[in-house]
Amino acid sequence: MNIITTARVKSPWILHFDTGSCNGCDIEILACLTPLYDVERFGMINVGNPKHADVLLVTGPANRRNARVLRNLYEQMPAPKVVIVIGTCGCSGGVFHNCYNMLGGIDKVIPVDVYVPGCAAKPEAIIDGVVLALQRLAERSESKPALAEALA
Amino acid sequence: MSARTVIPFGPQHPVLPEPVQLRLTLEEERVVEAIPAIGYVHRGIEKAAELNEWVQNVFLVERICGICSFLHALCYCQGIETLLGVEPPPRARYLRVVWGELHRLHSHHLWLGLLADSFGFESLFMQFWRNREMIMDLLEMTAGNRVIVSTCTVGGTRRDIAQEQASEILRTLDKVQNELDKLLPVISNDYTVRSRTVGKGVLPKDKAIRLGAVGPVLRASGVAQDVRMIGYAAYGELGFTPVVEQAGDAHARLLVRMKETYQAIDLIRQALAHMPEGEIITRVRGNPRGRTISRVEQPRGEVVYYLAGNGTRNLERLRVRTPTFANVPALVQMLPGCELADVPVLVLSIDPCISCTER
Amino acid sequence: MTTGEQPTSALRPATIVPPAQAPARIENLERIPLADLLPRVRAMAAQGARLVTLTCVDMGGAFEVLYHFDLDLQLQHFSAQIPAGDKLPSITSEYLCAFLVENEIADLFGLQVEGLPVDYHNRLMLTEDSSDRPLLRER
Numbered sequence A: 001m002n003i004i005t006t007a008r009v010k011s012p013w014i015l016h017f018d019t020g021s022c023n024g025c026d027i028e029i030l031a032c033l034t035p036l037y038d039v040e041r042f043g044m045i046n047v048g049n050p051k052h053a054d055v056l057l058v059t060g061p062a063n064r065r066n067a068r069v070l071r072n073l074y075e076q077m078p079a080p081k082v083v084i085v086i087g088t089c090g091c092s093g094g095v096f097h098n099c100y101n102m103l104g105g106i107d108k109v110i111p112v113d114v115y116v117p118g119c120a121a122k123p124e125a126i127i128d129g130v131v132l133a134l135q136r137l138a139e140r141s142e143s144k145p146a147l148a149e150a151l152a
Numbered sequence B: 001m002s003a004r005t006v007i008p009f010g011p012q013h014p015v016l017p018e019p020v021q022l023r024l025t026l027e028e029e030r031v032v033e034a035i036p037a038i039g040y041v042h043r044g045i046e047k048a049a050e051l052n053e054w055v056q057n058v059f060l061v062e063r064i065c066g067i068c069s070f071l072h073a074l075c076y077c078q079g080i081e082t083l084l085g086v087e088p089p090p091r092a093r094y095l096r097v098v099w100g101e102l103h104r105l106h107s108h109h110l111w112l113g114l115l116a117d118s119f120g121f122e123s124l125f126m127q128f129w130r131n132r133e134m135i136m137d138l139l140e141m142t143a144g145n146r147v148i149v150s151t152c153t154v155g156g157t158r159r160d161i162a163q164e165q166a167s168e169i170l171r172t173l174d175k176v177q178n179e180l181d182k183l184l185p186v187i188s189n190d191y192t193v194r195s196r197t198v199g200k201g202v203l204p205k206d207k208a209i210r211l212g213a214v215g216p217v218l219r220a221s222g223v224a225q226d227v228r229m230i231g232y233a234a235y236g237e238l239g240f241t242p243v244v245e246q247a248g249d250a251h252a253r254l255l256v257r258m259k260e261t262y263q264a265i266d267l268i269r270q271a272l273a274h275m276p277e278g279e280i281i282t283r284v285r286g287n288p289r290g291r292t293i294s295r296v297e298q299p300r301g302e303v304v305y306y307l308a309g310n311g312t313r314n315l316e317r318l319r320v321r322t323p324t325f326a327n328v329p330a331l332v333q334m335l336p337g338c339e340l341a342d343v344p345v346l347v348l349s350i351d352p353c354i355s356c357t358e359r
Numbered sequence C: 001m002t003t004g005e006q007p008t009s010a011l012r013p014a015t016i017v018p019p020a021q022a023p024a025r026i027e028n029l030e031r032i033p034l035a036d037l038l039p040r041v042r043a044m045a046a047q048g049a050r051l052v053t054l055t056c057v058d059m060g061g062a063f064e065v066l067y068h069f070d071l072d073l074q075l076q077h078f079s080a081q082i083p084a085g086d087k088l089p090s091i092t093s094e095y096l097c098a099f100l101v102e103n104e105i106a107d108l109f110g111l112q113v114e115g116l117p118v119d120y121h122n123r124l125m126l127t128e129d130s131s132d133r134p135l136l137r138e139r
């Protein structure tokens, strides 16, 4: 790993966005950030600005109005980036599969790297998912196309 | 007259875990108008509830809001029970109080933390969330899941609370109360907390009623209204008086919720002490017919379900009016005249739950 | 901490209750003609009632709109019927807080509401590409 990759993987910054979840998974993400689970020990910080973020955490299935916002946020994030979907409903639509205003899983809108199922996904599962995503981030950070994309 | 600026607050904003937008019109630093733009998490649950069978809907309504999921299920099940003409057994009614109040307890902890975060009091935020984990452990112990407990069902509850679990709950509640005792002086007297909340977003009593505010927002304006007073589940048999504050500002709302955490602890203790032995579920037959209104007090206020059944497995109509939907007009009236920097605090002071609002 | 053993009684309910005979009904529900709506709402406002919400029901060709009020935790409901295509008068002159729910009804049922102070033009909940008037019953 070169120094940039190391830096990235050791302090991934997280952006959280809710696209129509029931809040169950959102509060579990917040629980991850607070003292008991404390993902900050892995160097992760929750940021509000997509331009600073490396990891996008999405909860909930994509709603029609939200899909545009989600796409915007994704495009504003600098490469390399990874997307993690938290919760069954974001993976596939889940319990909201037959709601008229839903597009289904997040992968209908943006490419997804890691799926964390569970309704609500437990904090342990979320941390596992993020660690998995960091491996992706490392691979991406080293590969040439990502560099080219970042420079373009 | 100075120039007006329009600032979109949201949909993606650091203090809001959920997407909602307020279009703020500003004159210098003061807000003159606020228009909410919602629909970012509208799913269409009311329609899906007509497509599902009424038994399946329990799981759907639990996911209207993950924070008060048990209370949504409770409200729905009470409505269906009225339509079917069945009574849950007494033990189930007490069990419902226990889980309902555990939800209120964790929801208020969550909110108290988020409010502290909204004015940058990080350590208070972390403290509340650390304490909240004790309650989440109780939910996990009794129900097997942390957030969506899914223990309420039509006719009663799906799980029981065994004796050892009850004593574990009591032990943990003592610890929670101990921690709350340390935080109460901070909430009521701390300089930072007071200067960011006292006198902000005042909602007088008559206005609160006229604007249809519910729950802690209404009670902080001096109206003693709490749906638990009508005595659903076992509340009628437990000693209970609503928490009321007179000032009507953000600090009063803070105090109401803080005191309600103590009240929730007390109610759980009472319910566990008086819980009768026996069945926990009544089996039901047939399909719901007729229509009814069901109400439950959630952490954020009164939730109202309108249910209509026609004797088939599908409901004819399910309408859900959630507390935040009722509190948004009050918020819109509170904002004009405040400073831009106070907007996050005021928005949080109604404890917004957007996924509820839009369903 | 582990999840405790569940007593088996949870799985074997003993009491079986036959379905109720008469369908359930809403208490304190009063049917009123649409022309009486505003005066009645004004009277409720004068008594200091709180508007709980509005419920719209599609009856096929007509809508039933229920107005729910709360006075010291006692509920009072009015029900008005309105043929599809007619305009519903807004009650926001008495209860400003109704603007959200009236917009929602306009959005989800396509029922036009007259006199809204803030009109979202059927875009409160839905977007351009959402299904149109999703809560109408399919016929």
Ligand code: SF4
Pocket: A021, A022, A023, A024, A025, A026, A059, A060, A086, A087, A088, A089, A090, A094, A095, A118, A119, A120, A121, B063, B066, B147, B148
């Ligand atoms: S997966 Fe379940 S708990 Fe999580 S947001 Fe979706 S519905 Fe809620």
